[in-house]
Amino acid sequence: MPTTDQKTPGSELTPMKFSRLTRRGVLLGLSVAQLITLGIGGLALLAAFYGGAGMLLVYTAPVWLLAVVLTWVPIAGRPMVEWLPVALWWLWRSTGGQLLYRRRIVKPRPAGSLALPGDMARLREHLDPETGACMIHDPRQATLTVVTEVTHPAFILLDPGEQERRVTSWGRVLATVCRSGRIATLQVLERTLPDSGSGLAEWWAEHGTDDGSWAATTYRELIERAGPAGERHATTVSLSLDMKVASRQIRTAGGGIRGAAAVLRQEMATLVAALRSADLTPSGWLGPGQVAVILRSAYDPAVAATLERHGRLGQELAAAGPVAVTETWGNLRTDSAWHTVLWVSEWPRSLVYPGFLAPVLLSTGIQRAVSLIYTPMRSDQAARDIRKKKVEHISDAAQRARIGQIEDAAQTAEYQDVLQQEADLTAGHGILRVSGLISVSAPSVDELEAAVAAIEQASIQASCETRRLVGQQAVAFTAAALPLCRTV
Structure with missing residues (x-):
């Protein structure tokens, strides 16, 4: 919602500013989707530690590494996890033939x-x-x-x-x-x-003199060409x-x-x-x-x-x-x-x-x-x-x-x-x-x-x-x- 400020000297116009687009997350700047992926990665990492670490960390690495990437790696200014609903919905529509009409x-x-x-x-x-x-x-x-x-x-x-x-x-x-x-x-x-040139054509029909002369013919053709342009x-x-x-x-x-x-x-x-x-x-x-x-x-x-x-x-x-x-x-x-x-x-x-x-x-x-x-x-x-x-x-x-x-x-x-x-x-x-x-x-x-x-x-x-x-x-x-x- 725009808000107004005091009038600047020498001007009758009042400047205004708009509210910022909210980019604050649910917790510490993280959105719900980011918290979910981060929680999944954290649970996989904790399970590997309590299960004996070692090779379990290697086995679970794809899970928690993917969670980290989805949570923090941005694409076009947005985390990858926030692109998932858009991409999945696009795939669903493309497989269902909904992209063509x-x-x-x-x-x-x-x-x-x-x-x-x-x-x-x-x-x-x-x-x-x-x-x-x-x-x-x-x-x-x-x-x-x-x-x-x-x-x-x-x-x-x-x-x-x-x-x-x-x-x-x-x-x-x-x-x-x-x-x-x-x-x-x-x-x-x-x-x-x-x-469409209708305005020029109406003006010519009301004020022009279409007497068949060279000037009238040239002017009429010019209106027909210039109007739609x-x-x-x-x-x-x-x-x-x-x-x-x-x-x-x-x-x-x-x-x-x-x-x-x-x-x-x-x-x-x-x-x-x-x-x-x-x-x-x-x-x-x-x-x-x-x-x-x-x-x-x-x-x-x-x-x-x-x-x-x-x-x-x-x-x-x-x-x-x-x-x-x-x-x-x-x-x-x-x-x-x-x-x-x-x-x-x-x-x-x-x-x-x-x-x-x-x-x-x-x-x-x-x-x-x-x-x-x-x-x-x-x-x-x-x-x-x-x-x-x-x-x-x-x-x-x-x-x-x-x-x-x-x-x-x-x-x-x-x-x-x-x-x-x-x-x-x-x-x-x-x-x-x-x-x-x-x-x-x-x-x-x-x-x-x-x-x-x-x-x-x-x-x-x-x-x-x-x-x-x-x-x-x-x-x-x-x-x-x-x-x-x-x-x-």
Whole structure:
């Protein structure tokens, strides 16, 4: 959770800093998995000693040596033992043929379902008769999600006073989500799309004079060529209702999906009012056709401009999914592109100003989607979590002092973050868990690697640390590139 500091002289903007990613273990900096492997190795070593040592130490050496390696040898900044669940789950999926998806052309999906791969095949569509919004129902997670597109002026071009006011207003939007208690997830998705050239074409049709002259013909051809070569930005906000938490209100509203839709409409009205108060302009809740275009464009970027130029083309939700998906360890291949998802593993540790993500969001020539996933925590749940963290920090500090271990500055900073969160919660503020994902797309693997390198460099300029999510690219892509409030 970000915290604010005093205003710097000569500036109207307030710098902020983010809480550190917790790297503290259960005991002496060791995680549960590390303690298990270390315990197994220690038991094998003790058994060899009490059994007579000598050759027993040699016989048991593979066990305790492997335990030591798994516990302390790092790979990409993480101990080897923490990679075991990812590797085992990857092997299980690869042996079960779950890394490949091919749509059955001759067997279309039933009406009301989404033709999406993996666990998203269970998603169902519900068309709200009152608002015309397409609500996506997840029966397993018991959520109901709705999407709206938001337009806004360029934040970086505003003066500092206006930027400060808009940041404060956005904080009120997030506070509204926290106070609801029925919201499972709020997702903000910012995408770059190839410009179809429709804006230039509309301007020429309204203001141009197509009289057949050489100048008019040349200008018209230039618009047709230059339009699709550009790119534009689109921002959506997705709201997900937790049907388990809101079960009482759903029963009061009539029960079932219709009752859940009635409860979600209340949250939609509240969110729209909050967005407008923050000078953000929601363009209405997206219907099935608009959601279908977003899904199709994510899996098949080559047809994004074509779908925008042609009115009703590709607006069938049952056919919006990919034709083929192939997942590898670090990439994802879909219809017309390769994709890689990066996780923002560390937000800025030092004070930064609100526009710190500009190097990532304004990178040109790269097709990418930046997704911020906000998960609100109930006040009682947040209080229990903070108390648990405080007890763990204090007990770890006492244990380190007992064995003579020096206190680490990073551990002290994490403890100060916990105290700050407790103070904010006591003052009446909400607690949000924020996850940042960046999906990068390109037509080929070489272009993809170059784009990923550029995004990683832009993230460094934004004072953020990113990591490639390996072994789970398919799930991460649905969370990063689709406005469905999915999580990794």
